[in-house]
Amino acid sequence: MTEKNVWEVALEQFEIVAERLNLEPYIRERLKRPKRILTVNFPVRMDDGSIKFFEGYRVHHNVDRGPAKGGIRYHPSVSLDEVKALAMWMTWKCAVVNIPYGGAKGGVVCDPHKMSIGEIERLTRRYTTEISFFIGPEKDIPAPDVNTNPQIMAWIMDTYSMNMGYSIPQVVTGKPIEIGGSEGRVEATARGCLFTILKACNYLGLAIKNARVAIQGYGNAGYNLAKLIAREGAKVIAVSDSKGGIYNEDGLNPEIVMKHKVETGSVIDFPGGKNITNEELLKLNCDILVPAALEDQIHKDNADKIRAKIVAEAANGPTTPEADEILFRKGIFIIPDVLANAGGVTVSYFEWVQDLQSFFWTEEDVNQKLKEVMERSFDKVLEIFIKEKDINMRTAAYMLAIDRVARAVKLRGLYP
Numbered sequence: 001m002t003e004k005n006v007w008e009v010a011l012e013q014f015e016i017v018a019e020r021l022n023l024e025p026y027i028r029e030r031l032k033r034p035k036r037i038l039t040v041n042f043p044v045r046m047d048d049g050s051i052k053f054f055e056g057y058r059v060h061h062n063v064d065r066g067p068a069k070g071g072i073r074y075h076p077s078v079s080l081d082e083v084k085a086l087a088m089w090m091t092w093k094c095a096v097v098n099i100p101y102g103g104a105k106g107g108v109v110c111d112p113h114k115m116s117i118g119e120i121e122r123l124t125r126r127y128t129t130e131i132s133f134f135i136g137p138e139k140d141i142p143a144p145d146v147n148t149n150p151q152i153m154a155w156i157m158d159t160y161s162m163n164m165g166y167s168i169p170q171v172v173t174g175k176p177i178e179i180g181g182s183e184g185r186v187e188a189t190a191r192g193c194l195f196t197i198l199k200a201c202n203y204l205g206l207a208i209k210n211a212r213v214a215i216q217g218y219g220n221a222g223y224n225l226a227k228l229i230a231r232e233g234a235k236v237i238a239v240s241d242s243k244g245g246i247y248n249e250d251g252l253n254p255e256i257v258m259k260h261k262v263e264t265g266s267v268i269d270f271p272g273g274k275n276i277t278n279e280e281l282l283k284l285n286c287d288i289l290v291p292a293a294l295e296d297q298i299h300k301d302n303a304d305k306i307r308a309k310i311v312a313e314a315a316n317g318p319t320t321p322e323a324d325e326i327l328f329r330k331g332i333f334i335i336p337d338v339l340a341n342a343g344g345v346t347v348s349y350f351e352w353v354q355d356l357q358s359f360f361w362t363e364e365d366v367n368q369k370l371k372e373v374m375e376r377s378f379d380k381v382l383e384i385f386i387k388e389k390d391i392n393m394r395t396a397a398y399m400l401a402i403d404r405v406a407r408a409v410k411l412r413g414l415y416p
Contacts, residue, residue, distance in 0.1 A: 004320070004321075005079075005081050005082075006081060006082050006085040006086075006295050006296065006317055007081035007082070007084050007085045008081075009085065009295075009296070009317065009320055009321060010084070010085035010088045010089060010317070011032060012321050013321060013394070013398060014031065014032055014088065014398070014402070015032075016321070016395065016398075017395060017398040017399055017402050018031070018032075018402065020391075020395070020399065021399060021402060021403055021406070023402070023406055024410075027406050027409050027410065030062075030409055031062065031091075031402065031405060031406065031409070034059050034060060034061045034084050034087060034088070035060045035061060035062055035063060035102075036059070036060040036134070037057070037059050037060075037080070037084070038057065038058045038059070038131060038134050039055065039056075039057055039080065040055070040056045040057070040058075040127070040130040040131060041053055041054070041055050041056075042054060042056070042126050042127065042130050043126070044119065044122050044123045044126055045122060046119055047116050047118060047119055054108055054109060054110055054123060054127070055108070055109045056106065056107065056108040056109070056127045056130065056131070057078070057080055057083045057105075057106060057107050057108075058072075058083075058104065058105075058106040058131045058134050058135070058140070059080075059083045059084050059087040059104060059105055059106070060087065060102065060103075060104045060134075060140060061084070061087035061088045061090065061091045061102065061103040061104065061105075062088075062091045062102040062103055062405060063102035063139070064102060064405060064408040064409050064412055065094065065095065065100055065101065065102055065404070065405060065408045066094075066099075066100035066101045066102055067101060067102065067137075067138055067139050067140060067141060068087075068101070068102045068103065068104030068139065068140040068141070069090060069094060069101035069102065069103065069104055069140070069141050069143070069345060069348065069349075070086065070087055070090040070103055070104035070105040070106065070142065070143065070145075071086075071105060071106070071142065071143045071144055071145025071146075071148065071174075072105075072106035072107060072108070072127075072142050072143070072144070072145055072148050072152075072156075073086075073105075073106070073107045073108075073145035073146035073147060073148060074107070074108050074110050074112045074120075074123075074146070074147040074148055074152075075107065075109075075110075075111075075146050075147055076109065076110065076111045077109075078107035078108060078109045078110075079109075082107070082295070083105045083106065083107045084105075085295075085317065086105035086145075086316055086317075087103045087104050087105040088103060089103065089316055089317065089337065089338060090102075090103030090104060090105060090345070091103030091401075091405060092338045092397070092398060092401035092402065092405075093337070093338040093339075093341075093342045093345055093401070094342075094345060095400070095401035095402070095404040095405050096338045096339050096342060096377055096381065096397050096400055096401045097339075097342045097345070097346050097373050097374070097377045098373075098377065098404070099345065099346060099349045099373075100349075101141075101345070101349065102405075104140050104142075105145075106131065106142060106145075107145075108123065108127055110123065112147045113147075120152070121155055124152050124155045124156060124159070125155055125159045128155070128156045128159040128160060129159060129163065132159075132160055132163055135160070135171060136160075136171060137168060137170040137171050137352070137355075137356070141170070141171060141172060141173060141348070141352055142156060142171075142172050142173075143172065143173045143174045143344070143345070143348050144174040144220075146219075146294070149174075149220075150174055150175055150176045150181065150186075151176070153172045153173070153174045153175045153176075153181075154175055154176055154179055156171070156172045157169055157171055157172045157175055157179065157180075160172070169355045170352055170355035170356050173185070173348035173349075173351040173352055174344075174348060174351070175351070180351070180354075180355045181351060182347055182348075182350055182351035182354055182360070182361070182366060183360070183361065183362060183363035183366050184347055184363045184366035184367050184370065185344075185347050185348070185351060185366075186220065186224070187224045187228065188343045188344050188346065188347035188348075188366075188370060189220065189221045189224070189314065189341050189343050189344035190220070190221050190222075190223075190224030190225035190227075190228055190314070190343070191224070191228060191343055191367065191370060192340075192341065192342055192343015192344065192346060192347075192370055192374045193221070193225055193290070193312055193314045193335075193340045193341055193343060194225060194228045194229055194232070195343070195370070195371055195374040195375055195378070196312065196335045196339055196340050196374055196378050197229065197288060197310065197312050197335065197340075198232070199374075199375060199378040199379070199382075200310050200312070200333055200335055200378075201288075201310070203333075203382060204309065204310070204333060206287060206309060206310070208229075208232045208233060208234050209232070209233035209234070210233065210234070210235055211233075211234045211235065211287040211288055212234075212235050212237045212249075212285075212286040212287045212288070213226075213229055213234050213235065213236050213237065213286060213287065213288045213289075213290065214236075214237060214238040214239075214281050214282075214284045214286045214288070214289050214290070214308070215236065215238070215239045215240070215290040215292055215314075216239075216240050216245070216278055216281050216282060216289075216290065216291050216292060216293050216297060216315075216318075217240065217241065217290075217291065217292035217293030217294075217314070217315060218239050218240065218241045218257070218258070218261060218267050218292075219241075219292070219293075221292045221314045221315070221341065221344075222239065222290070222292035222293075222314065223254060223258050225290060225292065225314060226239060226252075226254035226257075227254045227255065229288075230251075230253075230254055234288070235250070235251035236251060236252050236254055237249055237250075237251060237252065237284065237286060238252070238276065238281050238284055238286070239252060239254075239257060239267055239281075240267060240276070240278050240281050240293075241261065241266055241267050241268075242266075242293070243265075243266040243267075243268050244266065244267075244268040244275055244276065244277055244278065245267065245268070245275070245276045245277065245278055245280070245281045246267050246268060246270045246273030246274065246275060246276065247273060247274045247275075247276045247280075247281070247284065248272060248273045248274065252270070252272075252273060257270055257273075278293070278297070279302065282297065282298060282302060282305070282306060283302065283305040283306065283307065284307065284308075285307045286307065286308050287308060287309050287310065288308060288309070288310045288311075288312060289306065289308035289310070289311045289312070290311075290312045290313075290314050291311070291313055291314065291315045291318035291319070292314035292315050293315050293318070294315060294318070295315070295316060295317035295318060296317065296318070296320055297315070297318045297319070298311070298318055298319040298320070298323045298327070299319075299320045299322065299323050300320065300322035300323055300326065302323075303319075303322070303323035303326035303327055303330075304326050304330070306327060306330070306332060308332060309332065309333060310332070310333045310334075310335065311327065311332055311333070311334045311335070312335040312340045313334070313335060313336055313337035313340045313341065314337075314340060314341050315337065315341070316337050316341065317337060318337065319334070319394075324392060324394060327392070328392045333393065334392055334393050334394055335378075335393060336392075336393055336394035336397045336398075338394075338397050338398070338401060339377060339378065339381055339393070339397045342374070342377065343370055343374060346370055346373050346374070347366060347370055350366055350369060350370075380400055381393060381396045381397045381400055382396070384396040384399055384400055
């Protein structure tokens with residue numbers, strides 16, 4: 001496994017491209033540092049009456065192209081370095097798809113699987129209050145991430161609104177439809193990823209019908225992608241969650257697998273599927289591999305065992321720089337996270353725009369606009385990839401994104 005932590009990986013990825021773009025020193029220094037970092041420690045009353053303290057973070061990486069945008073995750077492994085890296089990646093992601101946001105991210109160190117709904121609500125409301133001066137519809141708009149969902153976004157929106165004295169649905173995205181959420185938001189990350197996979201298949205001459213797909217991670221992105229890609233005629237031969245995976249060469253039915261997961265708590269032991277480990281899933285002989293779990297899953301110790309033709313990164317940061325080089329040498333086509341999973345932030349942007357106008361679109365409108373954004377962005381990245389010849393799609397995506405942000409920095413100049 002790589003010795004670098006996730007922040008070092010994000011910096012290394014940036015430096016490679018900054019060198020290639022020949023960025024001016026002051027712009028390089030500006031973009032490798034987060035603009036603002038907030039750390040909060042706060043008490044929450046637990047169900048048994050005890051008081052427990054939690055640590056949380058909110059980081060703004062860059063706001064030169066617009067308000068900060070990024071999810072909030074609840075996980076035991078949340079760290080400041082992880083949140084800084086994810087905020088930086090959000091800056092590049094928003095720039096790749098050319099939406100007017102900068103990057104942010106937030107997180108709380110906790111294990112929501114060991115907490116009741118009431119404890120999670122109290123934690124959410126207290127965390128929101130602690131960061132309330134840091135967020136806002138014109139400056140920083142949170143969204144769901146690992147272990148957070150529309151209900152948690154509803155509590156954030158309600159807490160912020162109660163403190164302000166009136167309803168402000170546009171302070172957060174990924175909300176339930178009933179309080180200002182957007183149609184199509186739940187499937188947006190997966191649908192955006194699908195659009196990029198279809199474009200990649202078209203470029204590589206790979207038929208999507210009967211293409212063998214392995215998906216690591218069976219949360220919102222993984223499950224919805226499995227469902228959507230199966231409708232395109234692909235065969236989902238393996239899926240996994242944090243407890244392990246299942247494999248069937250003849251294909252799995254995504255909906256029936258999800259029903260099993262809901263009933264048992266995991267995809268493992270699915271009737272008609274052979275249990276495998278997450279590591280084994282990555283090494284399967286398949287056409288399309290989709291890491292849709294956590295960071296650093298493909299690294300220097302397993303990259304040479306990857307046999308997929310396409311790696312579509314539905315997760316953030318699943319591949320280390322060392323693994324990137326190995327996959328590139330093997331001729332594996334990467335659809336990088338900042339492009340592949342940008343459907344979520346794109347439809348979050350649509351939700352924010354709808355909330356600001358109090359005018360809502362149909363799901364067909366949302367999906368069509370998402371398709372246009374994702375396909376246009378893929379084409380822009382592919383153009384750089386083909387022109388440069390000696391780079392992978394990640395470097396091409398970063399070149400597009402970092403150049404856009406650097407131009408914004410330069411045009412805005414220094415204040416005072």
